Amino acid sequence: MTYCLGILLPDGLVLASDSRSNAGIDQVALVKKLAVFEVPGQQVVAVLSAGNLATTQAVVTALRESAGSGAPGQDLHAARSMFDVAQLIGGKLREVIARDGHYVQPFGDPHGTFLVGGQITGEPPRLFHIYSAGNFVEASDRSRFLQIGETKYGKPILDRALTNATTLDEAAKLSLLSFDATMRSNLSVDAPIDLLRYAADSFSARNLATVEKDDPYWIELRQRYAEGLANLVSSIPPPPQWG
Amino acid sequence: MTYCLGILLPDGLVLASDSRSNAGIDQVALVKKLAVFEVPGQQVVAVLSAGNLATTQAVVTALRESAGSGAPGQDLHAARSMFDVAQLIGGKLREVIARDGHYVQPFGDPHGTFLVGGQITGEPPRLFHIYSAGNFVEASDRSRFLQIGETKYGKPILDRALTNATTLDEAAKLSLLSFDATMRSNLSVDAPIDLLRYAADSFSARNLATVEKDDPYWIELRQRYAEGLANLVSSIPPPPQWG
Incomplete structure (x- = not known):
């Protein structure tokens, strides 16, 4: 399983992914699900993957190989908008499914989904969810976060x-709390967590961090939240005897 | 959608269900999903339903009609253990699916699932999850709660x-918080909430309450939890700049 989260804020973007890959509970591995494409000063695009790992790796590798090639409709670095980027990735996904899907189907679901967030000069930061079908939807100030994979435990x-006033750092904290909830309830989502805080108009991915299981902040966050929540729950009186 | 929750504790059982029924978002209604079968002093059995409403109502109505009839293998009041009750309900579910399933399939999923909790004299309280297939699993001190329907938002x-030391009243409070989380994230789960606190060896369902949307305790619980959580989140410092 996988959990990836993207948050669009007035100040920029927060993008986070877990690292657990599993094909059955006896075949587990750690993989990187957050790929960054960067042209410093001009373009930062993060691609977060869920679903069939062979499919999503094929898409991301093809994107990587074509980036900077100048090949029309293939070169992510030549995209003039994040909409173009989303379309390019959706198209690449359709190509991979058309080529491999039929062969993979007897063994499992060949599909994959992506979150794609970033900024290209001339536009504000944007965030998309690319479906298995290759079509996509965009986040907005009315729906600030998008999720793929194991989405429910971390949604409440x-x-x-999360509000329109949430800062980038607060959103990064909320993202980690959302991952904490998911990892406590689903063993197939696991650290390290790749976490990108992208500040609008920075055109740089320097705030990309890998949060390991033993990271002191991560340990403190989980502990303070668990203790605080236990105290909060005890502080509320039990229900009356209505009957 | 539906959310039903059952918790097995040393002190007894907590059972709760929402009331929203929907077949498409333009056909919604309120229904009761928690049915109680009671022989005061001898037997209390609560049956909570999720899935196809026609199927689960057919099962519960058949149980109701046969209760006290003395018909062998049909009479819930004659069951000598909660295991027998679970088997009886699983069998009834199979009957309904065998009779109606084929006709319903073209229009939607005919299946239903149940939580069945209660106590029969000579046994401690017990709790079962009856699957669509009519088979079932039982809660224990290693897995104290069972859920059906929209289970994920309310699980964290x-x-x-929830621990082995949680009292019945504390578990009732946690149940309502679990419903609060579910209702905030899924509009198709809604109040009123039917909530049964069954005290072990009481053989009475007198602590069955219907918690309406405007119940003062429910309003206070949601508000205190929301405020407390917001305070807790703000009290935790944001992540460092790892990069």
Whole structure:
């Protein structure tokens, strides 16, 4: 399983992914699900993957190989908008499924999905969810976060706490709390967490971090949240005897 | 959609269900998903339903009609253990699916699932999850809660806070918090919430309450939890700049 999260804010983007890959519970591995394409000062694009790993790796590798090639409709670095990037990735996904899908189907689901967030000069930061079909939807100030993979356990904290006034650093904290909830309830989502805080108009991916299981901040966050929540729950009186 | 929750504790059982029924978003209704079968002093059995409403109502109505009839293998009141009750309900579910399933399939999923909790004299309280196939699993001190329907949003709070030392009243509070999380993230789960606190060896369902949307305790619970969580999140410092 996988959990990837993208948050679009007035200040920029927060993008995060876990690292667990599994094909059956006896075949597990750690993989990187967040790929960054960067032309410093001009373009930062992050691609987060869920679903069939062979499919999503084929898409990301093809993107990597074509980046900077100048090949029309293939070169991510030549895209003039994030919409073009989303279309390019959706198209690449359709190519891979058309080529491999039929062979993979007897063994499992060949499909994959992506979150694609970033900024290209001349536009504000944008965030897309690319479906298995290769079509996509865009985040906006009315729906600030998009998720793929194991989405439900980590959604309540975002539904409650994320607002249009949330800063990039606060959103990064909420993302980690969302991953904490997911990892506690689903063993097939696991650290390290790749976490990119992209500040609008920075055109740089320097704030990309890998949060390991033993990272002191991550340990403190989980502990303070668990203790605080336990205290909060005890502080609320039990229900009356209605009957 | 539906959310039903059952918790097995040393002190007894907590069972809760929402009331939203929907067949498409333009055909919604409120229904009761928690049915109680009671022989005061001898037997209390609660049956909570999720899935196809016609199927689950057919099962519960058949149980109701046969209760006390003395018909062998049909009479819930004559069951000598909760295991027998689970088997009886699983069998009834198979009957309904065998009779109606073929006709319903072209229009939607005919299946249903149940949580069945209660106590029969001579046994401690027990709790079962009856699958669509009519087979079932039982809760234990290693897996104290079972859920059916929209299970994920309300699971993190239970994973965190429920322990073997949780009292019946505390578990009732946690159940309502679990419903709060679910209702905030999924509009198709809605109040009123039917909530049964069954005290072990009471053989009475007198602590069955219907918690309406405007219930003062419910309003206070949601508000205190939302405020407390917001305060907790703000009290945790944001992540460092790892990069």
